[in-house]
Amino acid sequence: MVDDRKLDVLRAIVEDYVATEEPVGSKALVERHGLGVSPATVRNDMAALEEEGYIHQPHTSAGRVPTDKGYRLFVDKLATLKPMSTAERRAISTLLDGAVDLDDVVQKSVRLLSQLTRQVAIVQYPTLSRSTVRHVELVALTPTRVMLILILSTGRVEQRLVELESALAEADLAELRVAVNRATAGVQIAAAAAALADLPDVVRPEQGETTRAVVTVLAEAMSDHRSDERVAVSGTANLARYGDFDTAVRPLLEALEEHVVLLKLLGESGVDAVTVRIGHEGPYSELASNSVVATGYGPQELHLGSLGVVGPTRMDYPGSMAAVRAVARYVSRILDEGNQ
Amino acid sequence: MVDDRKLDVLRAIVEDYVATEEPVGSKALVERHGLGVSPATVRNDMAALEEEGYIHQPHTSAGRVPTDKGYRLFVDKLATLKPMSTAERRAISTLLDGAVDLDDVVQKSVRLLSQLTRQVAIVQYPTLSRSTVRHVELVALTPTRVMLILILSTGRVEQRLVELESALAEADLAELRVAVNRATAGVQIAAAAAALADLPDVVRPEQGETTRAVVTVLAEAMSDHRSDERVAVSGTANLARYGDFDTAVRPLLEALEEHVVLLKLLGESGVDAVTVRIGHEGPYSELASNSVVATGYGPQELHLGSLGVVGPTRMDYPGSMAAVRAVARYVSRILDEGNQ
DNA sequence: GCTGGCACTCGTGTGATCGGAGTGCCAACT
DNA sequence: AGTTGGCACTCCGATCACACGAGTGCCAGC
Numbered sequence: 084m085v086d087d088r089k090l091d092v093l094r095a096i097v098e099d100y101v102a103t104e105e106p107v108g109s110k111a112l113v114e115r116h117g118l119g120v121s122p123a124t125v126r127n128d129m130a131a132l133e134e135e136g137y138i139h140q141p142h143t144s145a146g147r148v149p150t151d152k153g154y155r156l157f158v159d160k161l162a163t164l165k166p167m168s169t170a171e172r173r174a175i176s177t178l179l180d181g182a183v184d185l186d187d188v189v190q191k192s193v194r195l196l197s198q199l200t201r202q203v204a205i206v207q208y209p210t211l212s213r214s215t216v217r218h219v220e221l222v223a224l225t226p227t228r229v230m231l232i233l234i235l236s237t238g239r240v241e242q243r244l245v246e247l248e249s250a251l252a253e254a255d256l257a258e259l260r261v262a263v264n265r266a267t268a269g270v271q272i273a274a275a276a277a278a279l280a281d282l283p284d285v286v287r288p289e290q291g292e293t294t295r296a297v298v299t300v301l302a303e304a305m306s307d308h309r310s311d312e313r314v315a316v317s318g319t320a321n322l323a324r325y326g327d328f329d330t331a332v333r334p335l336l337e338a339l340e341e342h343v344v345l346l347k348l349l350g351e352s353g354v355d356a357v358t359v360r361i362g363h364e365g366p367y368s369e370l371a372s373n374s375v376v377a378t379g380y381g382p383q384e385l386h387l388g389s390l391g392v393v394g395p396t397r398m399d400y401p402g403s404m405a406a407v408r409a410v411a412r413y414v415s416r417i418l419d420e421g422n423q
Numbered sequence: 424m425v426d427d428r429k430l431d432v433l434r435a436i437v438e439d440y441v442a443t444e445e446p447v448g449s450k451a452l453v454e455r456h457g458l459g460v461s462p463a464t465v466r467n468d469m470a471a472l473e474e475e476g477y478i479h480q481p482h483t484s485a486g487r488v489p490t491d492k493g494y495r496l497f498v499d500k501l502a503t504l505k506p507m508s509t510a511e512r513r514a515i516s517t518l519l520d521g522a523v524d525l526d527d528v529v530q531k532s533v534r535l536l537s538q539l540t541r542q543v544a545i546v547q548y549p550t551l552s553r554s555t556v557r558h559v560e561l562v563a564l565t566p567t568r569v570m571l572i573l574i575l576s577t578g579r580v581e582q583r584l585v586e587l588e589s590a591l592a593e594a595d596l597a598e599l600r601v602a603v604n605r606a607t608a609g610v611q612i613a614a615a616a617a618a619l620a621d622l623p624d625v626v627r628p629e630q631g632e633t634t635r636a637v638v639t640v641l642a643e644a645m646s647d648h649r650s651d652e653r654v655a656v657s658g659t660a661n662l663a664r665y666g667d668f669d670t671a672v673r674p675l676l677e678a679l680e681e682h683v684v685l686l687k688l689l690g691e692s693g694v695d696a697v698t699v700r701i702g703h704e705g706p707y708s709e710l711a712s713n714s715v716v717a718t719g720y721g722p723q724e725l726h727l728g729s730l731g732v733v734g735p736t737r738m739d740y741p742g743s744m745a746a747v748r749a750v751a752r753y754v755s756r757i758l759d760e761g762n763q
Numbered sequence: 764g765c766t767g768g769c770a771c772t773c774g775t776g777t778g779a780t781c782g783g784a785g786t787g788c789c790a791a792c793t
Numbered sequence: 794a795g796t797t798g799g800c801a802c803t804c805c806g807a808t809c810a811c812a813c814g815a816g817t818g819c820c821a822g823c
Contacts, residue, residue: 108816121766126817144772144816194680220572222560232560232572232580240572242524242580319659320676328663336660340534448785461797466786484785484803 106146151362164405185238197318199406202394208313209387216267226250276305334369349389354379376403380411382419446486491702504745525578537658539746542734548653549577549727556607566590616645674709689729694719716743720751722759
């Protein structure tokens with residue numbers, strides 16, 4: 084049975100523990116929060132909460148500490164997003180409005196997020212896979228060397244160098260350029276890569292081999308989602324506030340260098356839906372003492388990437404959730420503007 | 424007076440201290456190294472070395488620890504580069520030969536360097552300023568929107584979007600493209616930016632305004648050295664082996680997020696000349712307990728960027744110096760190849 | 764069902780003790 | 794003059810005992 088007052092007690096425990104980082108006892112609890120009941124009553128409630136696994140006693144005669152389950156209940160039932168102060172809102176918008184290109188947006192966001200939450204922030208670069216082809220450019224550096232430039236709707240630019248077996252005339256290249264753009268402009272890159280498959284036979288069939296080489300590399304560039312795995316990280320210095328190094332900080336530092344791991348950590352939550360992964364709920368047992376607060380971003384409900392923060396399970400969930408959501412919204416807005 | 428045997432003693436102290444991380448006493452020293460003299464003799468030498476400031480006693484009746492000055496002497500006079508094992512050499516070359524583009528080279532190098540040295544590695548992206556223009560491409564996305572693409576000799580690609588006041592015909596654009604490339608191809612970008620200044624008046628003077636807008640942005644892109652400040656960092660998890668967190672690790676983590684600071688740390692040492700900055704010799708007093716081993720890289724003595732490692736003053740200098748030099752050489756070679 | 768009282772537990776901080784590693788110095792030896 | 798063995802001394806760090814106090818669980822009374 085978890086009644087209202089027990090929930091109040093749990094909330095108080097979480098808040099105090101997050102603030103002090105020390106197990107919290109019944110007496111201090113009644114003093115700090117106006118619970119209106121005596122310590123003895125709170126002790127009874129605490130015993131019940133412990134019975135149900137929401138809190139835990141490191142050892143007899145110590146205060147209580149929330150368990151992962153307790154944090155989970157706190158986040159689901161008790162946490163209301165702390166509204167950002169207007170100063171914070173202004174800081175976000177002025178900083179991000181000053182960004183000049185896509186990389187700049189990502190790098191400024193991640194730094195901002197780590198400063199707002201005083202934790203480790205992670206921002207995934209927008210994925211290519213959902214974006215469309217804006218333009219393809221073919222540049223003959225030498226007669227047998229062609230530079231492919233692929234410009235995507237998100238503003239990302241990919242380039243590839245192709246060495247040809249035999250020379251390709253400028254006129255042929257121009258024709259190919261037109262054909263490629265006609266086939267792919269405005270098309271999602273996955274579909275665009277497919278659309279390129281038939282092209283060499285239709286255009287300039289007598290130059291099949293040479294043309295095919297170019298088109299193949301281009302299709303590869305479109306299907307190559309390597310850069311989907313790119314992420315930016317900031318705020319590792321905040322780890323210094325962590326307690327013990329080897330069990331908490333070290334695995335996290337290692338994870339932060341494995342971008343694939345990070346992407347798995349961030350997960351795939353929807354745009355405007357902040358998800359919280361607490362302790363052992365995450366995919367990595369080494370990170371069981373850490374929580375992840377993440378969300379997706381992208382214009383108009385289109386999930387282009389994820390961002391979030393990682394911190395100790397004992398973190399300020401309401402604050403982090405609010406910051407993550409706020410930054411995600413601004414990033415989404417900016418991506419939307421840049422796209423018009 | 425620092426005679427040969429005292430130098431031997433110093434070398435032994437440094438090596439032992441680096442290995443054990445504990446102050447080293449006279450007795451252990453004679454046992455571990457075949458010094459051929461008695462502990463008492465070593466003690467005399469140690470007293471002399473301490474007198475001259477090369478070693479230091481944390482407290483009476485403790486062993487000795489090298490001072491910054493001691494490390495300096497060790498590096499200058501005593502350290503011979505540990506040759507890389509053939510396995511290591513092979514690992515370097517196969518890894519880096521597999522890199523597909525410039526970013527890939529940098530990212531693989533930095534990871535490699537951190538693994539070889541088990542320390543924090545830093546690699547600066549090649550600077551734009553020393554590179555030459557390989558090709559400029561102008562693409563009309565719409566009649567009033569032109570995408571500039573600047574391809575540099577290092578393989579870097581910069582793009583800029585220009586909004587025009589009035590439409591620019593495709594033929595005019597083609598003419599401009601030719602003129603721009605004629606003026607800048609093969610020229611160092613600083614000079615190329617200057618060379619562009621007169622162009623609008625010579626070519627298509629009747630379209631002066633429109634042309635000028637394009638050329639101005641292009642010149643800006645050439646003079647914009649923002650990406651000179653880009654660096655890649657890896658191996659922060661190795662910081663976990665550090666002793667005390669707040670004085671050593673935290674400031675370093677903070678520094679690692681400030682790319683400008685990192686560049687200052689790396690400094691500007693010549694290609695193929697490994698420089699070592701020990702403790703307080705560096706530019707930041709917060710990092711006085713860290714040393715930096717760095718070198719420049721670039722094809723044929725041309726300094727395109729720096730790379731190196733940061734670690735505690737008590738680090739394995741010979742090993743780090745060898746690794747830094749080896750990686751720098753491979754990177755230089757690859758940049759050279761990609762350039763032909 | 765809440766509260767005050769009370770005995771009990773147990774972790775932490777403090778102070779004392781002790782061993783050992785390491786030193787500096789001196790006298791003797793080469 | 795340089796090297797060596799001996800020896801007294803210093804001082805850190807580990808170990809231990811102990812007292813303190815925060816916190817608990819339980820019970821009887823309101």
